Amino acid sequence: MLSVVIPAKNEQDNIAPLVKEIVTALRGVCSFEILYVDDGSTDNTYHVLRQLSLSHYPQLRVIRHVFSVGQSTAVHTGVYHARGELVITLDADGQNDPADIPALLSAARAYSPAQCFCVAGYRKSRKDTAWKRFQSRVANGVRSRFLHDDTPDTGCGMKLFPRETFLRLPYFDHMHRFIPALIKRLGGDVIVVQVNHRDRQHGTSNYTMMSRLWVGIIDMIGVLWLQKRTKIAHVVCEDE
Secondary structure, three states, X not given: OEEEEEEEOOOHHHHHHHHHHHHHHHOOOOOEEEEEEEEOOOOOHHHHHHHHHHHOOOOEEEEEEOOOOOHHHHHHXXXXXXXXXXXXXXXXXXXEOHHHHHHHHHHHOOOOOOOOEEEEEEOOOOOOOHHHHHHHHHHXXXXXXXXXXXXXXXXXXXXXXXXXXXHOOOOOOOHHHHHHHHHHHOOOEEEEEEOOXXXXXXXXXOOOHHHHHHHHHHHHHHHHHHHHOOOOOOOOOOXX
8 A cells, every 4th residue: 555645734725636636646556545644734724634534535544733843743643654555755735746656656666665765756847936946956966965865856745665664764853854865874775756846826835945954954964974873784694
């Protein structure tokens, strides 16, 4: 089974279109569930999700945080409660295209869920302002040079990985931005698949440039520290 995990905060108007697109993309492809984690929304996000799950989409499950604790914690909550062996994460704003999910699944077929890997989306043609694209290019360049995570776009919310692999990763706030690097730290593979990127139709982003910049620098240093202190044991025999 595939679990589609979506952290959401104040995304009431984006929910119904995105759920419909996910069901359309995966119907007949694989067994799946859609698991939304409402991260302390102050709008009608939770009520819209509950209504959809009870009336139209039995594949939809809903978890609610009483107050907002951030995207990484919401992702962790979703993966922890997921029922699928494989998990794919999507942003709740609708900018990730569910039609790309089968392509990531296809790339994952080279591996078993028992292996350690990540299929990461790459938004080559981004629907963002020139300033935001410039920020991302600089951030991705610095991160790639220091962490060697084999992905040109770690900020893309569309990533597929085994549930058990994710649960082996060290948890910290903002860790969702470093999933490829953390998986490589375990000796896993990172596969990059080009995906579509769309304009946000409703609502506003929950992040600002400064919030991304400062936490990104601090967290990158922390991930680099983890990488430098990791040793991978390759077991060739086991004494029965």
